[in-house]
Amino acid sequence: MTAGIADHWYPVAMCSGISSPRDTRLLGQEITIGREGEQFWVRDVHGKTLPAIARYGHLWTSPGQPNRDLFSIPEAEAPGRRLVDCGAVRVKCSPLRAVENFLDIAHFPFVHTDILGAEPYTEVSRYEVQIREEVDEVWATKVKFFQPQAARSAAGGITTEYMYRVAAPTSAVLYKTCPPRPGEWDIITLFVQPLTEELCDVWPWMALYDDTSPLAELVSFQQMIFMQDRSILESQIPRKLPLDPGMEAPTQADLTSVAYRRWLKRIGFTYGAQVVAA
Amino acid sequence: MILYDYVLSASCYKVRLMAALLDIPITLKAVNFHPEKQHKSPEMLRLNAAGTLPVLVDGDVILVQSADMLRHLVTPKNAGWLGDNPAQTEKWLDFASRLNASLGMARLHDVLMFDADIDQVRCDGVAQLRQLEEWLTEQRFDGMTFLTGAAPTIADIACFPNAALAEDGGVSLDPYPSIRLWMRAIRSLPGFIEMPGIHRLHELSPAPARPE
CATH class of the missing domain: 2.20.25.680 (N-terminal domain of TfIIb)
Incomplete structure (x- = not known):
């Protein structure tokens, strides 16, 4: 290593x-x-x-x-947020694939149907992606998507705004429109523990403004979403995340994934990655 | 009716699915099974000393076995769901509890890191899936889609979740075409609801309309 x-x-x-x-x-x-x-x-x-x-x-x-x-998440320290431990889910996949899936929006209508997305609202509109050199992180901003039930606290469909942040190679933070408090971001993280290159424990964690939902329902909501992803993650091929272009053809919607892979390659993070010799 | 529920539990899903298929409203109370083990909390143990989920409360009636809950949900109006042959239905309800001990345990081991003799439970699960495959193939030869006849019963609903979630526990469903057809038939039933790991049949929905 x-x-x-x-x-x-x-x-x-x-x-x-x-x-x-x-x-x-x-x-x-x-x-x-x-x-x-x-x-x-x-x-x-x-x-x-x-x-x-x-x-x-x-x-x-x-x-x-x-x-x-x-890395720090200053917003998570703000008073009034509920900090929600969700426990681990074990997934037979590359830790990098778990993070990449978390960064993807295009699958929402098909995998999280009627919750995080719904047909025919499948278009991922243009958003911005940067590798922020000063902090050595990947950021995607101005991500907007129509969601039937964006959070446990959401009543009815809303267009949700997202920011994605890869704060460490196997840790990502999602900032998301907070239904009860417009102007604030809900924070949902995906902390991934790489057990091996093809097995990981995924620890979702949340810092939310939601004073009404019972804790068990917040945890259930997050576990439901993540378990909908699990079978997809376990069937992805190749098992390791390809860092070099050629194996897969990315589209406009995959900008965050492209930046994530490029950044992993740049920092030499190859654990769980497939590196094809040029 | 209140169902003390855990979203990832195959046994809780049996009850949610049955209620949805019968169009019976139930109130779900989420229990933090993982990571908090809230099903072992004093409040939950007062309801169910065994500390298991699901628990169904209907007035004075408290049920703690999912098979009893399925029977409880069926009314005289829907009596067809009990099947024509009670002995056959009982046999498959019993089979469902064995699936829960094999494939269900393999899934808890692989997903939520429960202690289990993983090779043994997977081996038991494969033996049961072969048995199920053989039976469903025979049924199809006789023109029957479901476990006990041409129409679904509580036995199908009891067996379906742990069979459908086998791959979560590292057991492939690829070798079982009759099981897959049977699962497809269940997923096509009016009122079917999904759970994480069991997807709805997107391809049966009408083609989506273009957005305005």
């Missing part, structure tokens, strides 16, 4: 789910996680202590030497 891969931050557990020490995997290696009081710890297979950060409901670690702090 190259340093470019080991030096990133990865989610490895939901903080509220850690009581006694337990084993998990990260990038194909066994690790052990646990807590003493409020302090969380992570050790590798040799007993070496790895860095640990508890943030956004999850425990983060890195098997290498991260050269920067874990």
Whole structure:
């Protein structure tokens, strides 16, 4: 594994789910996680202590030497938001494919029918994508899509505005129109723990303005959406995400995916990726 | 009627589906089965000491077995859903609970990381799918689409979810054409509703109109 891969931050557990020490995997290696009081710890297979950060409901670690702090989501810290732990869903797919699927809008009417999209409203209008050099992140902005039920709190169809942010190679943040509070963004994240190159635990997490929906319904909504994606993710071929053009023909709607793959290639992130020799 | 429900549960879906097919309104109460294990909370244990989902509450009646819930939903008006041959219906309801212990457990293992002897439960699941395939093929030779006859019964609804979700637990449905046709017949029923992992039949909808 190259340093470019080991030096990133990865989610490895939901903080509220850690009581006694337990084993998990990260990038194909066994690790052990646990807590003493409020302090969380992570050790590798040799007993070496790895860095640990508890943030956004999850425990983060890195098997290498991260050269920067874990990304921040300042909006998630604003008072009044409900922070929703959704638990993990295990998916037999490349961690990069899980992130890429999260960044895609075009599948909404077909996979999340009558919830996040509906025929005949299938067009993805033009949006903007940038690789922001100063923060080394991928951003898609001005994404608009018609949604029959955009969130648990939405009553009836609305045109939802989205921003997508790839904050780390296996972590993405979605900013989305907040039905009860126009002008604010709901935050939905996808934190992906790469167990191997073709197996991952996906930890969705949310920071929402929604004072009325019962917690169990918020979690159900998110799990329903993600499980609709799971069978699609498990059947995608090739199993690893191709970083070089040629295997697939992207369209206008795939701009975010194209930028994500280009960025992964640029930073040398090849774990779960298919790199075809030129 | 209140159904204590978990959106990813195959057993809860049986009840939601049956109610939808019979056009019976039920109130869903989401239970945070994963990750909170809310079905083991004191409130839920008071309703169902076994700590399982679903739980159906209809006035003073509290049901905790999905097969009982399916029977409960069928009224004299819809009695055809119980089947002409009670022994046959019972046999397949029992088969459904074995599917839940095999394919259902494989799915919980693969998706939500439950502890299971995964090779064993998959092996049991494959043996049951072969049995189901053989039976449904025989039925088709006799001109019957469903498990106990030409029309669907609660036995079909009980067996359908865990069979349809087999691939979630790492068991392929590719070798079973009769099961796939049977699933298609269930998905074509008026009032059918989907669950995550079981999609509706898009191709049966009218071609979408052009947007205004």
